[in-house]
Structure formats: structure tokens, C-alpha cells
Amino acid sequence: MAKAVGIDLGTTNSVISVMEGGRPEVIVNAEGGRTTPSVVAYKGDERLVGQIARRQAALNPAATLFEVKRFIGRRWDEVKEEAARSPFKVKEGPGGSVRIEVNGQDLAPEQVSAEVLRKLVSDASAKLGQKITDAVITVPAYFDNSQREATKQAGEIAGLNVLRVINEPTAAALAYGLERKGNETVLVFDLGGGTFDVTILELGDGVFEVKSTAGDTHLGGADFDHRIVDWLAEEFNREHNFDLRKDKQALQRLIEAAEKAKIDLSNASESSISLPFITFDPETRTPMHLERTLSRAKFEELTADLLRRVRKPVEQALSDAKLSASDIDEVILVGGSTRIPAVKRIVQDLVGKTPNESVNPDEAVALGAAVQAGIIQGDSALGDIVLVDVTPLTLGVEVKGGMIAPMITRNTTVPAKKTEIYTTAENNQPGVEINVLQGERPMASDNKSLGRFKLEGIPPMRAGQAQIEVTFDIDANGILHVTAKEKTSGKEASIRIENTTTLDKSDVERMVKEAEENAAADKLRREKVEKRNNLDSLRVQATQQLEENEGAAQEAKDALKAAADEAEEAVRSEDDARIESAQKRLEEELRTFMTAQQAAQGQPQGAQAQGTRVDDDVIDADFKAAE
Ligand SMILES: Nc1ncnc2c1ncn2[C@@H]1O[C@H](COP(=O)(O)OP(=O)(O)OP(=O)(O)O)[C@@H](O)[C@H]1O
Ligand SMILES: [Mg+2]
Numbered sequence: 001m002a003k004a005v006g007i008d009l010g011t012t013n014s015v016i017s018v019m020e021g022g023r024p025e026v027i028v029n030a031e032g033g034r035t036t037p038s039v040v041a042y043k044g045d046e047r048l049v050g051q052i053a054r055r056q057a058a059l060n061p062a063a064t065l066f067e068v069k070r071f072i073g074r075r076w077d078e079v080k081e082e083a084a085r086s087p088f089k090v091k092e093g094p095g096g097s098v099r100i101e102v103n104g105q106d107l108a109p110e111q112v113s114a115e116v117l118r119k120l121v122s123d124a125s126a127k128l129g130q131k132i133t134d135a136v137i138t139v140p141a142y143f144d145n146s147q148r149e150a151t152k153q154a155g156e157i158a159g160l161n162v163l164r165v166i167n168e169p170t171a172a173a174l175a176y177g178l179e180r181k182g183n184e185t186v187l188v189f190d191l192g193g194g195t196f197d198v199t200i201l202e203l204g205d206g207v208f209e210v211k212s213t214a215g216d217t218h219l220g221g222a223d224f225d226h227r228i229v230d231w232l233a234e235e236f237n238r239e240h241n242f243d244l245r246k247d248k249q250a251l252q253r254l255i256e257a258a259e260k261a262k263i264d265l266s267n268a269s270e271s272s273i274s275l276p277f278i279t280f281d282p283e284t285r286t287p288m289h290l291e292r293t294l295s296r297a298k299f300e301e302l303t304a305d306l307l308r309r310v311r312k313p314v315e316q317a318l319s320d321a322k323l324s325a326s327d328i329d330e331v332i333l334v335g336g337s338t339r340i341p342a343v344k345r346i347v348q349d350l351v352g353k354t355p356n357e358s359v360n361p362d363e364a365v366a367l368g369a370a371v372q373a374g375i376i377q378g379d380s381a382l383g384d385i386v387l388v389d390v391t392p393l394t395l396g397v398e399v400k401g402g403m404i405a406p407m408i409t410r411n412t413t414v415p416a417k418k419t420e421i422y423t424t425a426e427n428n429q430p431g432v433e434i435n436v437l438q439g440e441r442p443m444a445s446d447n448k449s450l451g452r453f454k455l456e457g458i459p460p461m462r463a464g465q466a467q468i469e470v471t472f473d474i475d476a477n478g479i480l481h482v483t484a485k486e487k488t489s490g491k492e493a494s495i496r497i498e499n500t501t502t503l504d505k506s507d508v509e510r511m512v513k514e515a516e517e518n519a520a521a522d523k524l525r526r527e528k529v530e531k532r533n534n535l536d537s538l539r540v541q542a543t544q545q546l547e548e549n550e551g552a553a554q555e556a557k558d559a560l561k562a563a564a565d566e567a568e569e570a571v572r573s574e575d576d577a578r579i580e581s582a583q584k585r586l587e588e589e590l591r592t593f594m595t596a597q598q599a600a601q602g603q604p605q606g607a608q609a610q611g612t613r614v615d616d617d618v619i620d621a622d623f624k625a626a627e
Contacts (some may be wrong), residue, residue: 004134004377006171006369009113009151011069011194011220012336014038015366017122018128022381024033024175026363027124035362036123039066039320042102042113044254047522061252063102067222070194071098071109073143075448075501082218085226087248087255097501108503111148111511114157121160134161136373138365140195141167142215142313142392144438145450145480152477157511163376165477168192169199170210170389171368172334177203178371184329185211187317189310189347189355190365192267192335194220196310198249198317200328209388212320212411214313219306221262221337227302228258232273236290236492242279244290248588250279251524265296266339307342314350320411325435331355334364380561382432388413393475397422398435398444407472410440414474421487422468424458431456432468436482453482459489495585532571535583539567542590556593563589 006024010013014034017026026034031051041053048056057064069229070082083090083098091106093099099106099437117137125132137160139151148165155162169188177616178580183204190197197215201208230256233244244250257273264271275290300307318325331347333355347355352372360367368506374382396406407418424432433454439447458466474480485492503511542564546557563586571584 001377002130002132002134003128004136004373005121005132005138006138006366006371006373007117007120008138008168008171008366008369009069009117009154010035010038010365011061011067011192011222012038013193013362014116014120015122015363017363017366017370018124018423019370019374019379019381022379024131024178024367024374026136026366027127029123030126031122036116036120037066038069038113038116039064040068040112041065045521046508046525047115047518049115049283056111058241058249058252058256061248063088064252065102065107065112065132066475067194068100068109068112070153070218070222070526071100072113073109073147074098075146078448087252095501100314108507108511110154110157110503111515113151113154114511114515117155117158117160118515122156124517133159134163134377136164136166136369136376137162137567138168138171138369139165139478140190140192141169141199141213141218142217143478144217144393144448145395145478146448146502147217148477148479150441153503153508156508157515159512159516164372165479166372166387167197167199167210167213167389167392167478168365169197169334170201170208170387171366171372171537172364173199173201173203173208173363174331174368174371174387176332176356176368177201177208179358184385185323185327185328186332187351188332189314189338190334191337191343192220196220196313198313200321200323206384207386207388209386210390211323212317213390213392214316214320216309216313219309220335221259223306223339224262224299224303225255225258225339227306229254229463231294231298231302232258232290232292235292236278240281240288242282242288244279247279253278253361261294262299262340264296265299265413266341269296269462269619270294274487276614296341303342306348310343310346311350315345325351325353332359332364334359334361336362340528341574351480357483389478390414391416391478392411393438394440394473395450395474395480396437396447397470398437402442402444403442404437404439404447408474412474414478416474417471417474419469419471422470423464424461424466424468425463427463428460429463429466429482430458432458434470434484435481449478453484455484455486457491458486459491461488521578528574528576531576531579531583532574535567535579535586536571538583538586538590539564539571542567542586542593545593545597552593552597552600556596560593 003018005016005018015035017024029036036050037054039053041048065088071079074294075096076098089101091099096367137155139148152162152165169190172188185202187200195217196219199213226268237243253275257275261271261273271294277287278290279288281288328351331351331353338361344393375385390411392408394410395408396404399405408416433452435452436450437444437447438450441447455468469485469487471483542560565581567586570578
């Protein structure tokens with residue numbers, strides 16, 4: 001059985017890991033990185049994923065997609081604001097969903113995330129020497145039902161069998177707790193690139209029991225970056241009367257510089273930001289530059305309200321777990337943004353403890369996901385680990401007066417199942433409509449509607465006589481399934497979900513097919529580029545030989561030179577057959593030439609010319625060639 005992997009599909013960075021000899025380990029990507037930027041760029045009909053996509057962002061802002069996790073499983077009206085500050089085009093899609101428009105094509109966020117997953121898995125398959133198909137994928141604990149479902153669909157679009165979707169802080173606790181003995185209550189504080197989660201767990205004897213979870217799926221490092229972006233843009237505007245945020249390329253550079261400054265300020269008290277040629281004066285067409293120094297104190301002032309926002313979920317999680325700060329034995333910091341000194345200070349202040357820094361904040365989530373994958377696959381080294389998690393948000397239905405009637409309340413252990421009976425309000429009512437809601441507010445309209453379920457085909461009956469049994473069933477992934485049955489007649493009413501933003505089955509199937517075709521096309525393209533690059537490096541080698549051996553017989557030199565010239569032409573022609581034959585010819589000529597030279601110099605024969613392989617750097621080569 002091929003191994004199952006654990007994947008932390010992050011807003012900014014993703015990590016993949018696997019169990020090796022009873023311990024979870026990170027699998028490095030093709031570029032040698034332990035984390036892969038969750039960035040996908042579209043260049044012509046080519047896709048770039050990871051570091052290579054991130055690197056070209058400033059040159060290709062409209063087609064370089066990042067932080068797409070902020071949009072996955074969301075309704076358009078939830079993300080309008082975030083969409084507005086994005087350098088690429090995010091817009092409303094069918095049924096109030098979100099779509100990203102790239103080169104005139106509308107992409108679902110699931111499809112973009114699938115590209116990241118596909119790269120992680122294909123690199124890992126190559127590293128492990130086996131085709132990976134099974135994976136555990138993590139999501140922020142505070143992700144609602146649609147966001148979980150959409151994440152699972154992203155996995156499916158990437159051709160994965162998603163064994164389980166688990167909560168990121170729970171995964172981090174698994175990675176942490178694996179090494180610990182004894183009972184303890186831990187608080188996981190996870191502030192990443194786009195989301196914030198707080199989870200309280202009790203650990204002991206291989207049992208990991210989540211007591212409560214709270215969070216904010218609209219808060220992360222990117223928000224801190226944007227405060228710096230806004231500050232820089234406003235200062236610049238005041239001076240030059242020009243809003244840099246209106247220029248996509250300038251905006252992308254501002255975002256990158258802001259993040260860099262923020263990271264600097266985690267170690268230094270001051271950071272200088274320098275963006276030469278940030279734009280041109282619209283009237284005089286002279287270049288304009290941006291130079292600023294940002295102090296840590298100013299940064300904390302700019303982000304004061306964001307820093308305040310981390311307090312509430314911590315307090316909420318404690319109160320839901322019926323614990324006070326002094327009951328917490330350890331505080332575990334996860335997520336890159338916990339490196340911000342002010343964040344650390346607040347955590348310390350809230351819980352009254354120095355955070356435990358024994359886990360790697362960038363890797364713990366993926367490591368824990370690999371542990372969960374190991375548990376599901378029955379890895380004997382793990383022993384009997386029991387994981388008990390909860391649902392983060394209350395699920396209910398809309399009832400009279402526009403109120404929400406809770407069916408399953410937040411922090412209920414999952415899996416969970418609850419049945420309620422509903423009835424009709426009118427005589428001979430053929431159907432009812434039930435609005436399924438998720439959220440904590442008393443009024444239905446203030447919560448997220450997961451979908452409207454229409455129960456149709458109810459036989460004629462007097463008002464109040466029908467008994468419609470509605471069952472809410474949350475699986476181990478935290479995903480809700482709803483079934484309904486009309487009981488008096490024994491007939492199952494048909495359920496139609498309307499107004500949901502998740503993809504339907506046929507969409508997913510189509511996207512799987514497209515993704516596979518794209519992957520195949522990408523592979524061909526890469527092979528083509530690789531062949532071209534191989535030939536080109538061989539040509540360089542031949543040229544060097546010619547330079548080093550000026551004294552060789554003219555005839556030999558001419559033959560090699562001709563083969564090298566043909567190679568150059570072939571590379572330029574992009575004609576596969578021609579490249580192939582040019583490669584053969586040049587290899588042969590080079591071998592003959594070198595053998596003759598060695599013989600002439602009295603060296604032992606048999607040394608062979610070899611084309612330089614670029615396997616280790618295929619993607620890089622691909623990128624350069626495509627520029
Ligand atoms: N030294 C640092 N100081 C401040 N912020 C940092 C530092 N290092 C990384 N970050 C920030 O951490 C964020 C990325 O964190 P991480 O990789 O944990 O997020 P993620 O897992 O991609 O996101 P999420 O968990 O929200 O989906 C980025 O916003 C990055 O700028
Ligand atoms: Mg994360």
C-alpha cells in the first residue's frame with residue numbers, strides 16, 4: 001500500500017509530510033524547499049506553482065494567484081472587501097459563489113488550490129518513489145461547512161483520495177503531543193497567513209480531546225501586510241498625489257515589500273523600505289521612487305486593532321471549555337505570524353505563560369496531518385491514538401420569525417447526528433423549504449446559509465399532520481450531510497440543495513478531467529523544454545571544447561562546429577524531431593572529437609561526453625526558457 005501523506009494547505013505556504021519509521025517527516029519539494037508557496041501563476045497556457053510562481057508575481061500581477069484560501073468555499077458577499085484589494089480579478093460567480101478571472105477564464109478557488117495540491121503530491125511522489133493517492137488535508141478549525149467541503153473538493157480535483165479533513169490546530173497538537181507523556185491541557189494558538197485559530201485540548205495516554213475551538217477566518221499575516229501597504233500608499237499619495245494601489249504592478253511590489261518589512265521587524269526595531277521606480281509620474285513620465293523607514297512601534301500602531309482582535313477568540317475558547325487561563329499547562333504557537341513580537345506578548349499576557357516553542361510553527365500542522373494519515377492507515381508504530389474533535393460553529397435551521405433553531409451547537413464532539421421533526425403550515429402543502437444555517441447569531445439572516453433544502457412530494461395532508469424528519473449528520477471531516485423523510489406516508493421527500501456555493505459533482509468531475517489534461521500538457525511541455533535545454537547545454541560544451549582545442553585538426557573542428565551550429569538552429573526552431581536528431585548528431589561528434597583529442601594528448605581513451613542533465617532543476621529551466 002502506498003503511503004498516505006498529510007498536507008497543510010496554507011494561505012501563504014503549504015507543507016506535505018509522511019510517516020517514516022514511526023515519525024512524521026516533511027517531504028521537500030522539487031526545488032528543495034520544505035514549504036511551498038501557495039501561489040499559482042498562469043502564463044499563456046502554462047501553469048507555474050510555488051516559488052517559481054511567487055518569484056514572477058510582480059511581472060505578472062493579474063495572473064499570479066495567491067492567498068486563494070481566503071476565497072475557498074466562500075460566498076461572494078463574504079469576501080467582497082478582500083477581493084477589492086487583490087491585484088488579480090476576483091468576482092461573483094454562479095449562485096453567489098466566488099470566481100477568479102484569469103486570461104478571460106473563470107476559475108473556482110477549488111481549482112486553483114488543486115494546482116497547489118497537485119504540485120505537492122507530484123513532487124512528493126517523485127521523492128518517495130511511489131505514486132501518492134491518499135491524503136489527509138488540514139483546514140483551519142474555524143472553517144465552516146462550505147469551506148471544508150470546498151477544500152475536500154480541491155483534493156479531489158487534484159486527483160486525490162481525501163482520507164480526512166482535519167483541523168489545523170488539532171494536527172499541530174498531534175505533532176506536539178506525540179512526544180509527550182502525562183496529562184496536560186494545551187492551548188494551540190495558530191496565526192497564519194490568512195486565518196486565526198485557537199483550540200484547547202486535553203492530552204494524555206494517547207487521547208487527544210478537543211475541548212473547544214474559536215477563531216477568525218478573516219485574520220492573518222496578510223492583514224498585517226496590508227496595513228503597511230496602506231500606510232506606504234497613503235504617505236506616497238500625500239506627497240505625490242498618486243495612489244499606488246491603483247497600479248497592479250506597483251501594488252504587487254508594495255505587498256511584497258510590506259511583508260518583508262514586517263518580517264524584518266520581528267527581529268529588528270526598524271526596517272527600511274526601498275522601492276525604486278515604483279511608478280511613473282503620469283504627467284512628466286519621470287520615474288518615482290519610494291523610500292521609507294518603518295519602526296516596530298509604528299508597525300504596532302498600524303496594526304493595533306488586528307492585535308486586539310486575537311484576544312476575543314482566546315477568551316471565547318477558554319470560556320467554552322469552562323477553563324480559566326491558569327488551567328492551561330502549555331501554550332503552543334503555530335503559524336508564521338506568531339513570530340511577531342507583539343503577538344507573542346499578547347499571548348503571554350492573555351494566558352499568563354511563556355509560550356512553548358518546542359514545535360516548528362511552519363511544519364507542525366503538516367506533521368500532525370501525517371500522523372493522522374498514519375492512524376487511518378493503521379501505522380503500528382503509532383499505537384492507539386484517539387483523536388476527538390469538535391465542530392466549530394452551531395448548525396441549525398431557520399424557523400418562524402427569521403430566527404435560528406440550533407440543531408447541533410458549537411464545540412459538539414464530531415461525528416455527531418441530530419434529528420428533528422418539522423411539519424407543514426398549510427393544508428395539502430406539497431413541500432417545505434428549509435434554510436440550513438451555520439453561525440452563532442440569533443437571527444437567521446446574520447448567519448451563513450449553507451443552502452436551502454426543498455422537501456418535495458409530500459402527499460396531501462392537513463396542516464400540521466405531516467411529519468418531516470430532518471437529520472443533520474456531521475462526519476469526521478466536520479462536513480454536514482442532511483437527509484429528510486416524510487414519516488406519516490413513509491415516503492422519502494426529495495431534497496434539492498439550492499443556493500450553495502460548493503461545486504456540484506459534475507463540476508468536480510469536469511475539473512478533475514481538465515486538471516489531468518493540464519498536467520499531461522504541462523508534462524509534455526516540460527519534457528520539450530528539457531530536451532531543448534539539454535541540447536543547448538551540450539552545444540555550450542561543444543563550443544568550449546572548440547575553444548580549448550584550437551590546435552585540433554581543421555576537419556574535426558569543422559565537423560563539430562557544424563553539429564553545434566545545427567544544434568543552435570534546432571533549439572531555435574522548437575521542432576521536436578529536429579532537436580532530437582541534432583542532439584544525436586552533436587553527442588556523436590563531440591564524443592569523436594574528445595576521443596581524438598585525448599588520444600592526441602596521450603590520455604587514456606573511453607572518457608565520454610555527456611549532455612548536462614537538468615533533471616534536478618526542471619522547473620527552473622522551464623521557467624527561464626519560457627521567459
Ligand atoms: N518572522 C516573521 N515575522 C512575522 N511574520 C512572519 C514571519 N515569518 C513568516 N511570517 C508571516 O507568516 C505568514 C505565513 O504563515 P504560515 O505559513 O503559518 O501561514 P499559512 O499556513 O500559509 O496560512 P493559514 O494557516 O492562515 O492558512 C505570512 O503572513 C508571513 O508573512
Ligand atoms: Mg497554517
